[in-house]
Amino acid sequence: MIMENIIIYDYIDKRINKFDFDSGINFLVSKTNTQGKSSLIKSIYYALGFSIKIWPDGWDANNMIFKLNIKHNNRLVSITRHRDLFYINDKEEILNEKEYSIWLQELLNIRIKIKEKKSKMLADVYASEVLLPFYIDQDKSWNGYVFSKTSDSFGRYTSTAKNLLDFYFGINNMKILDLEASKSQAESELKVIERKMESLELLEKNHLSTDTFVYISQFKNQDENKISEIQLNNYLKKLNSLNSIIALYDKELIDVEKEINILSRDLAELNKFKISYEKRFKEIEHKCIYCNSNLTEEQSLTRLKIRNNLYEISEQIDKCEKKYYELKGIRDKTITKKNNYISEQLEIEDIVNNSRNVDVKNYIENKVQQEIFNNYVSLGGNLQNAKNTVLGKIADIRKSITAENNLGTKKRGEIRKKYNELLNEYELSLGNVKLNDIKFNNFKEILGSGNDANKKMLAIYTLYSNLISEYSIVKIPFAMDSFIKNETAKDFKEKMFKFLSEFYLTIPSQVFFSIIEENLIYIDSKLSYNTIKIESPILKELNKDNVNLIESFGFIEY
Known part of the structure; x- marks a missing residue:
C-alpha cells in the first residue's frame, strides 16, 4: 500500500489543504514544535481507520473531512472519513467503523480474528488493530508499553499485540483462525x-x-x-x-x-x-x-x-x-x-x-x-x-490446530532467532542500554526512565517494524511520530538519529516520520527522502487557489 496524498477540509472554520507524499521516506518537518506535524500524521492514519483519541490543541477532527488517496496492488482507492463514517470511491453505501474494518481487511486480503475478553469468542478486529504494528503515536505509544496501549480499543481483546503480531508473522495464520472459528x-x-x-x-x-x-x-x-x-x-x-x-x-x-x-x-x-x-x-x-x-x-x-x-x-x-x-x-x-x-x-x-x-x-x-x-x-x-x-468433530479440529501450531512453532523459532540477532545489533549501536531482558512477543511494561526508556522503546519499535517488513505479506506504510518532545543533549540526538537512519529509515517501505528542522543534520546524508514542510496553521483559508479542492470530495457541492 502506498499513500499518495491526503486532503483535509475544516468545514466550520473554512480551511483546507492537500499534502502529497512520496513512496519512500516522508519527513514531516517544522522549525519548532507545536506547528502541526502530529496533527497531520495522526490525520493520515485516522483517515485510514485508526481510532485517535488524543489530538493536539486546536485540532477538532469532528469538524473535518479527511480524504486519503492510496494505491494498493495498482488499484487506486479514495477513502473519505467524517467522524465514524467512511466513504469509499467504488462503493455506494456509507460504512460504519465495523463495516469499514471488514472492507479494509478485504482490500488487504486478510481476515483477523481475536478472542474477546468478555465473550471468550473469536471476533473480527477493527481497523485500529489491523494498523497496530504500523503506527507509532506520539501521545500513546511512548508510555512504556510497546503497541499494547496505543489505542484504547485494544483492551477489548485478549493479548491483542501478541495475537496480531503472530498473525502478521504467519505464526497464527488464517487457516488456524478458520480452525479456531470452527472449534468455537x-x-x-x-x-x-x-x-x-x-x-x-x-x-x-x-x-x-x-x-x-x-x-x-x-x-x-x-x-x-x-x-x-x-x-x-x-x-x-x-x-x-x-x-x-x-x-x-x-x-x-x-x-x-x-x-x-x-x-x-x-x-x-x-x-x-x-x-x-x-x-x-x-x-x-x-x-x-x-x-x-x-x-x-x-x-x-x-x-x-x-x-x-x-x-x-x-x-x-x-x-x-x-x-x-x-x-x-x-x-x-x-x-x-x-x-x-x-x-x-x-x-x-x-x-x-x-x-x-x-x-x-x-x-x-x-x-x-x-x-x-x-x-x-x-x-x-x-x-x-x-x-x-x-x-x-472438536477432537479432529484440535488435532488440526495442533499440527498447524507445530508449524507455527517452527516459524516462531525462526523469527525469535532473528529478533535476538537484531537485539544484539541494536545494543551495540545504541550503547549503554540493556535490551536482552525484553523477550520476543512479550509486551509487558518496559522499565526505565528518561532517555534510557526512549532508547529501549525506539529499539523495540524499530525491531518489530523490521520483522513485519521481512516476514509479513501485508504491506502498509510505517509511521513514527517523533520520540523527542523536549530539549535533548546533542550526543543523545546524534546517536538516536544515527540509529534511525541505519535501522528504521532503511525499511523497504513507505515511511512517515516527524522531525524538527534542526535535527535533519543528524540524518544520514546518503538517504533520499521527501520533505513536507509544516507551518502553523497547516490548513489554509479558502481562496481562489485551493477552493477547487472541495470538488474532490464529490458529495460536497460548492
Missing part, C-alpha cells in the same frame, strides 16, 4: 445440545408420570364418551404458555413500531430541510467571486454554510434510512414468528373447545403419554448421538 462454533453447538439434554431430563421428571404407562388394550372396550382431565389440563397449560409468548411479541412489536414511526417523522422533517436548503442554495448564483462572478463575499460564505448544512442533513438521512429499514426487517420477522405461535394457539383452542363437548376414553390420555415417553427416549438418543458427533 462446534463448542457452541455442544453447549446447545447439553442444555437441550438438561431441559429434556427436567421435563421428563416434572411432566411425565411412569405410572400412567399402561397397555392400550386394557381400554379397548370402555366407554368412549369420557373426557381426559389430564389431557385437557395439559392443553390449557400450553395455551397459557402460548398467550404469554404472543404477549411478549406484541410488546416487542409496539416498541419497534414506535421507533419506526419516530424515524419516519425524522426522515420526513430532514427531507423537508434538505429541499428547503437545496432551493435556497440554487437561489444564489453557482459561480463564486474567484471565478469573476458578481457574488459578494457574504453570499459566497452563505453558499458554503448552506452546502455544509446540506452535507450534515444528507449524512443524517443516510443513517436514519439505514436504521429505518433495519427496524422494518426486525418487525417483519417478529410478525412472522408471532403468527406461527398464533396458528399453534388456534389449533389447540379447537382441540380444547371440541374436548369440552365430547368425552373421550381414558385410554387416549394413556396413549398420548405413551407417545410422549417414546418421543423422550427417541429425542434423548438423537441428542446423545449429536453430542458424540460434535465431540468427535
Whole structure:
C-alpha cells in the first residue's frame, strides 16, 4: 500500500489543504514544535481507520473531512472519513467503523480474528488493530508499553499485540483462525445440545408420570364418551404458555413500531430541510467571486454554510434510512414468528373447545403419554448421538490446530532467532542500554526512565517494524511520530538519529516520520527522502487557489 496524498477540509472554520507524499521516506518537518506535524500524521492514519483519541490543541477532527488517496496492488482507492463514517470511491453505501474494518481487511486480503475478553469468542478486529504494528503515536505509544496501549480499543481483546503480531508473522495464520472459528462454533453447538439434554431430563421428571404407562388394550372396550382431565389440563397449560409468548411479541412489536414511526417523522422533517436548503442554495448564483462572478463575499460564505448544512442533513438521512429499514426487517420477522405461535394457539383452542363437548376414553390420555415417553427416549438418543458427533468433530479440529501450531512453532523459532540477532545489533549501536531482558512477543511494561526508556522503546519499535517488513505479506506504510518532545543533549540526538537512519529509515517501505528542522543534520546524508514542510496553521483559508479542492470530495457541492 502506498499513500499518495491526503486532503483535509475544516468545514466550520473554512480551511483546507492537500499534502502529497512520496513512496519512500516522508519527513514531516517544522522549525519548532507545536506547528502541526502530529496533527497531520495522526490525520493520515485516522483517515485510514485508526481510532485517535488524543489530538493536539486546536485540532477538532469532528469538524473535518479527511480524504486519503492510496494505491494498493495498482488499484487506486479514495477513502473519505467524517467522524465514524467512511466513504469509499467504488462503493455506494456509507460504512460504519465495523463495516469499514471488514472492507479494509478485504482490500488487504486478510481476515483477523481475536478472542474477546468478555465473550471468550473469536471476533473480527477493527481497523485500529489491523494498523497496530504500523503506527507509532506520539501521545500513546511512548508510555512504556510497546503497541499494547496505543489505542484504547485494544483492551477489548485478549493479548491483542501478541495475537496480531503472530498473525502478521504467519505464526497464527488464517487457516488456524478458520480452525479456531470452527472449534468455537462446534463448542457452541455442544453447549446447545447439553442444555437441550438438561431441559429434556427436567421435563421428563416434572411432566411425565411412569405410572400412567399402561397397555392400550386394557381400554379397548370402555366407554368412549369420557373426557381426559389430564389431557385437557395439559392443553390449557400450553395455551397459557402460548398467550404469554404472543404477549411478549406484541410488546416487542409496539416498541419497534414506535421507533419506526419516530424515524419516519425524522426522515420526513430532514427531507423537508434538505429541499428547503437545496432551493435556497440554487437561489444564489453557482459561480463564486474567484471565478469573476458578481457574488459578494457574504453570499459566497452563505453558499458554503448552506452546502455544509446540506452535507450534515444528507449524512443524517443516510443513517436514519439505514436504521429505518433495519427496524422494518426486525418487525417483519417478529410478525412472522408471532403468527406461527398464533396458528399453534388456534389449533389447540379447537382441540380444547371440541374436548369440552365430547368425552373421550381414558385410554387416549394413556396413549398420548405413551407417545410422549417414546418421543423422550427417541429425542434423548438423537441428542446423545449429536453430542458424540460434535465431540468427535472438536477432537479432529484440535488435532488440526495442533499440527498447524507445530508449524507455527517452527516459524516462531525462526523469527525469535532473528529478533535476538537484531537485539544484539541494536545494543551495540545504541550503547549503554540493556535490551536482552525484553523477550520476543512479550509486551509487558518496559522499565526505565528518561532517555534510557526512549532508547529501549525506539529499539523495540524499530525491531518489530523490521520483522513485519521481512516476514509479513501485508504491506502498509510505517509511521513514527517523533520520540523527542523536549530539549535533548546533542550526543543523545546524534546517536538516536544515527540509529534511525541505519535501522528504521532503511525499511523497504513507505515511511512517515516527524522531525524538527534542526535535527535533519543528524540524518544520514546518503538517504533520499521527501520533505513536507509544516507551518502553523497547516490548513489554509479558502481562496481562489485551493477552493477547487472541495470538488474532490464529490458529495460536497460548492
